[in-house]
Amino acid sequence: MSDVALRPWAADDLETLRRANAPEMMTYLGGPETEEQLVARHERYLRLGSEGAAWMFRIVTPDHPEGVGTIGYWRHEHHGEPAFETGWAVESAYQGRGFATAALRLAVADAAHREPGTPVYAYPRVANAASNAICRKAGFTLEGEEDFEHPKGTWAASNVWVLHPPAA
Numbered sequence: 580m581s582d583v584a585l586r587p588w589a590a591d592d593l594e595t596l597r598r599a600n601a602p603e604m605m606t607y608l609g610g611p612e613t614e615e616q617l618v619a620r621h622e623r624y625l626r627l628g629s630e631g632a633a634w635m636f637r638i639v640t641p642d643h644p645e646g647v648g649t650i651g652y653w654r655h656e657h658h659g660e661p662a663f664e665t666g667w668a669v670e671s672a673y674q675g676r677g678f679a680t681a682a683l684r685l686a687v688a689d690a691a692h693r694e695p696g697t698p699v700y701a702y703p704r705v706a707n708a709a710s711n712a713i714c715r716k717a718g719f720t721l722e723g724e725e726d727f728e729h730p731k732g733t734w735a736a737s738n739v740w741v742l743h744p745p746a747a
């Protein structure tokens with residue numbers, strides 16, 4: 580069992596985002612963001628949370644209440660169908676300990692509780708071996724491969740992973 584827990588995104592999480600913005604962690608996410616982009620992202624997470632459009636979290640452990648990374652899910656459409664999309668990051672110093680897999684299981688359970696039956700999608704780049712590994716380990720099914728634009732202007736081949744939580 581893992582001691583990983585998710586803490587809802589809060590006003591003091593700008594620092595959590597700054598730490599997740601390390602160049603080596605942004606390889607498959609379009610490279611590091613500017614301070615201005617980070618502040619905008621932080622404010623967006625808070626706003627979307629209060630609007631019920633996204634649920635972002637700080638990933639914490641008993642030894643690291645300040646956080647080891649971020650995860651979340653947000654409203655999304657997959658080929659016109661209502662869905663959630665999920666995304667994550669675990670800081671380099673804490674990688675390889677199962678934290679991302681545990682956090683993904685918790686995020687998916689939270690989504691299933693919030694909206695039973697809504698599928699959860701993840702679109703890691705094909706080259707992002709660690710992210711594809713955690714999808715597999717958390718029970719997602721690989722549906723195929725598609726090109727996605729993220730960030731704006733950058734297209735890359737991504738895997739389409741889906742988890743269908745049970746209906747209520």
Ligand SMILES: CC(C)(COP(=O)(O)OP(=O)(O)OC[C@H]1O[C@@H](n2cnc3c(N)ncnc32)[C@H](O)[C@@H]1OP(=O)(O)O)[C@@H](O)C(=O)NCCC(=O)NCCS
Nearest residue numbers: 604667668669674675676677678679680703708709710712
């Ligand atoms: C993806 C990420 C969150 C994984 O975090 P983590 O806490 O190290 O993940 P876990 O320890 O739960 O699992 C990692 C798994 O990936 C596997 N893995 C790691 N690097 C790998 C590689 N190069 N090739 C194959 N498998 C790899 C590990 O072996 C492990 O699987 P195992 O437990 O079966 O051995 C982390 O690498 C990260 O933040 N990357 C940068 C941000 C990012 O790319 N975000 C996702 C965008 S979709």
